[in-house]
Amino acid sequence: MLKTHTCGELKHDCIGQEVTLAGWVHRRRDHGGLTFIDLRDRWGLVQVVSDPEYAEAHEIMASLRSEYVVQVSGNVRGRPDGATNPDMASGDIELVAKQVEILNISKTPPFDINKITRVEEGLRQKYRYLDLRRSHMLKNLHLRHNTIAFIRNHLSQSDFLEVETPILFKTTPEGARDYLVPSRLHKGKFYALPQSPQQLKQLLMVAGVEKYFQIARCFRDEDQRGDRQPEFTQLDIEMSFVEQEDVLQTIEVMMTQLVSNLTSMKFQQTPWPRFSNEEALNRFGTDKPDLRFGIELQDVTELVSKSEFKIFSSAEAVKGINAEGCGTYTRKEIDSLTDFVKKYGAGGLAWAVVGEDDSISRSSFGKYVDVVTMNALKKKMQAKPGDLLLLVASEIDIVHDSLAALRIKIGEKISSYDPNTLACCWVVDFPLFNWNEQENRWDPSHHLFTAPLTEDLCHLKTDPGKVRGSQYDMVCNGYEMAGGSIRIHDSELQQQIFGLIGLEQSVAIDRFGHMLEAFEYGTPPHGGIAVGIDRLVMLLAQEKNIREVIAFPKSQQATDLMVGAPSSADVDQLNELHINVVDPPDDIIE
RNA sequence: GGUCCCGUGGUGUAGCGGUUUAACAUGCUGCCCUGUCAAGGCAGAGAUCGCGGGUUCGAAUCCCGUCGGGACCGCCA
Numbered sequence: 262m263l264k265t266h267t268c269g270e271l272k273h274d275c276i277g278q279e280v281t282l283a284g285w286v287h288r289r290r291d292h293g294g295l296t297f298i299d300l301r302d303r304w305g306l307v308q309v310v311s312d313p314e315y316a317e318a319h320e321i322m323a324s325l326r327s328e329y330v331v332q333v334s335g336n337v338r339g340r341p342d343g344a345t346n347p348d349m350a351s352g353d354i355e356l357v358a359k360q361v362e363i364l365n366i367s368k369t370p371p372f373d374i375n376k377i378t379r380v381e382e383g384l385r386q387k388y389r390y391l392d393l394r395r396s397h398m399l400k401n402l403h404l405r406h407n408t409i410a411f412i413r414n415h416l417s418q419s420d421f422l423e424v425e426t427p428i429l430f431k432t433t434p435e436g437a438r439d440y441l442v443p444s445r446l447h448k449g450k451f452y453a454l455p456q457s458p459q460q461l462k463q464l465l466m467v468a469g470v471e472k473y474f475q476i477a478r479c480f481r482d483e484d485q486r487g488d489r490q491p492e493f494t495q496l497d498i499e500m501s502f503v504e505q506e507d508v509l510q511t512i513e514v515m516m517t518q519l520v521s522n523l524t525s526m527k528f529q530q531t532p533w534p535r536f537s538n539e540e541a542l543n544r545f546g547t548d549k550p551d552l553r554f555g556i557e558l559q560d561v562t563e564l565v566s567k568s569e570f571k572i573f574s575s576a577e578a579v580k581g582i583n584a585e586g587c588g589t590y591t592r593k594e595i596d597s598l599t600d601f602v603k604k605y606g607a608g609g610l611a612w613a614v615v616g617e618d619d620s621i622s623r624s625s626f627g628k629y630v631d632v633v634t635m636n637a638l639k640k641k642m643q644a645k646p647g648d649l650l651l652l653v654a655s656e657i658d659i660v661h662d663s664l665a666a667l668r669i670k671i672g673e674k675i676s677s678y679d680p681n682t683l684a685c686c687w688v689v690d691f692p693l694f695n696w697n698e699q700e701n702r703w704d705p706s707h708h709l710f711t712a713p714l715t716e717d718l719c720h721l722k723t724d725p726g727k728v729r730g731s732q733y734d735m736v737c738n739g740y741e742m743a744g745g746s747i748r749i750h751d752s753e754l755q756q757q758i759f760g761l762i763g764l765e766q767s768v769a770i771d772r773f774g775h776m777l778e779a780f781e782y783g784t785p786p787h788g789g790i791a792v793g794i795d796r797l798v799m800l801l802a803q804e805k806n807i808r809e810v811i812a813f814p815k816s817q818q819a820t821d822l823m824v825g826a827p828s829s830a831d832v833d834q835l836n837e838l839h840i841n842v843v844d845p846p847d848d849i850i851e
Numbered sequence: 852g853g854u855c856c857c858g859u860g861g862u863g864u865a866g867c868g869g870u871u872u873a874a875c876a877u878g879c880u881g882c883c884c885u886g887u888c889a890a891g892g893c894a895g896a897g898a899u900c901g902c903g904g905g906u907u908c909g910a911a912u913c914c915c916g917u918c919g920g921g922a923c924c925g926c927c928a
Contacts, residue, residue, distance in 0.1 A: 288888075288889080290886090290887050290888060290889095290890050290891095291884085291887095291890085292884055292885055292886075292887065292890075292891085293883065293884040293885075294884070294885040295884090295885040295886065295887080296885095296887095297886080297887055297888065297890085299888070308887085308888070310886080310887090311885095312885095313885080326879095327878090327879095340886085341886070343886085344886050344887075344888090346887090346888055348888085349888075352888085369861065369878075369879060370861085370862090370878095371861060371862075372861080372862050372863090372878095373862065373863090373877080373878070375889085376862095376877085376889075378862070378863060378877085379863070380862070380863080381857090381858080381862090381863090381920070381921090382920055382921060383858095383919065383920045383921090384862085384920090386920085436927080436928085437926085437927055437928085438926085438927085457928095481927065481928095482927095483926055483927040484925085484926060484927075486922090486923080486927085487921095487922075487923095489927070548928095549928095604854075604855095604923070604924055605924075606924090706928095707928075708928090734928080741928060744928055791928095793928090806921095816919090816920070816921090817920075817921065817922085818919085818920090822919090822920090
């Protein structure tokens with residue numbers, strides 16, 4: 262080893278020892294006759310001081326620059342009185358440089374590594390290896406490691422078996438778009454990268470593994486968001502002989518221990534509250550409510566149904582939220598909220614301000630709605646003087662989408678919530694199917710293998726829309742953090758579901774024949790869940806984008822700015838893969 | 852597929868039709884400096900304002916296009 266100690270372990274009790282450190286020049290302070298550098302490695306910072314007595318070392322110290330890689334040997338000593346630094350973990354000691362060797366020099370970095378400054382995202386991604394040197398990124402990598410290590414340890418101790426599943430898998434047109442991998446040996450055929458190990462973990466249950474987990478990389482070729490990358494990591498879990506409650510408990514127990522062991526964050530409520538999908542939609546407009554905000558949607562459809570105001574009376578649903586204390590908003594501010602809800606398909610935003618005398622002082626619809634109705638509206642929405650009522654009238658889905666988003670926007674402004682809060686909940690009882698207008702058929706709302714709730718089985722033939730699945734989502738601070746279900750383990754029921762969603766027998770066998778066949782060989786009842794590791798670590802790190810907790814993330818255009826991927830392939834490679842590129846880019850390699 | 856925001860020395864920003872020879876901070880280079888820790892002082896280098904076109908007597912500034920980054924809708928659990 263080129264070092265005897267790390268910068269992080271050098272403490273007061275090392276005084277007097279002869280040590281060798283190695284790392285990067287974090288910062289230098291050159292006083293001419295005396296030079297200080299802060300030497301950085303993964304574990305910390307140590308001040309190195311030059312002593313003119315060691316002339317050679319003294320000279321080299323003066324020539325050091327930011328991010329040079331150096332090895333320093335010398336004596337650890339206590340700092341003189343008045344020269345200690347209480348902000349530094351090793352602030353009461355320093356290393357006297359007897360011998361300094363420059364292991365590697367560095368160009369001036371393209372951005373400051375030793376300061377917390379905002380740097381343009383593209384630059385950070387291009388020089389990710391430098392970005393990762395910055396303390397908060399290192400901290401995030403560390404937290405991610407600790408999170409995964411905790412999970413592995415916890416589940417292993419609970420008798421789960423970690424099993425790896427293939428990355429080269431089979432395309433399944435259902436769900437998200439697949440990443441395809443052309444086959445060299447099989448002309449015109451393709452593997453697909455797994456969107457999740459869903460089928461494989463179920464087959465592991467057929468195999469008798471009973472308790473499985475995997476830290477699994479998943480791939481989905483869809484457009485990016487702050488909480489979505491084309492490749493991401495799931496904690497994938499599957500268990501046999503369990504009921505929904507067992508899965509929920511497994512996760513809730515693990516998460517509770519994880520959070521208390523690794524962070525100083527606190528759950529807003531324990532045990533986690535549970536909502537049916539229906540209740541979540543009614544109260545918050547979404548199946549992933551951010552419970553840090555107390556605001557709830559109020560249904561006033563009935564109340565305004567007889568109103569002169571056509572927009573209200575003719576709408577499928579009219580709901581609103583009370584933006585408490587926002588009565589001071591200017592017309593311009595309210596207009597910008599109107600533009601905001603229009604993104605979600607709302608035609609507009611109806612609003613009313615409650616004045617100091619408890620009457621409506623300003624409103625977009627006051628002249629169309631009588632006083633009695635207006636008072637009922639105020640009462641229903643628990644409006645006080647100074648409040649701003651915001652209503653959307655439209656189709657129910659649009660009302661929910663737009664108000665759910667508006668609720669967050671207003672909540673962030675008016676709520677004071679502790680950033681250390683984790684507001685987790687379970688959302689359960691999702692409908693098993695959604696009616697697909699275009700295709701005129703039922704679509705699975707989760708995935709094909711979700712078991713119907715036993716008590717709803719009777720509706721399967723008569724009214725599929727009424728059937729709820731044994732499906733559950735874990736939601737935290739408004740992010741869908743985990744989702745899973747109890748699966749169908751019966752070949753016959755599975756085929757019935759395939760039929761309902763319009764999957765022809767031949768197609769079903771071609772795509773899922775292996776599942777149906779497997780289910781004929783003694784399949785245990787089973788179910789599971791998958792936790793989004795990137796999102797989880799993002800919340801624990803209190804970051805707003807999962808890029809911050811992924812070492813080498815993709816840009817919003819799904820490119821890697823550091824290595825320049827995707828890139829053209831050379832013609833020989835393409836020929837071998839039986840691929841002929843239509844309209845090839847200019848830089849295709851001949 | 853769509854909407855919006857950003858692009859000015861290495862970095863982060865200001866300037867938003869003419870006293871701009873493009874400013875400030877930081878970084879960088881050199882010199883001075885023995886107790887600093889965002890060290891300090893002095894001096895200096897460094898940008899044809901992402902790219903292309905247009906409007907104008909005149910464009911970093913206005914318009915169109917394009918490229919790159921980001922936020923969001925659609926998409927995606």
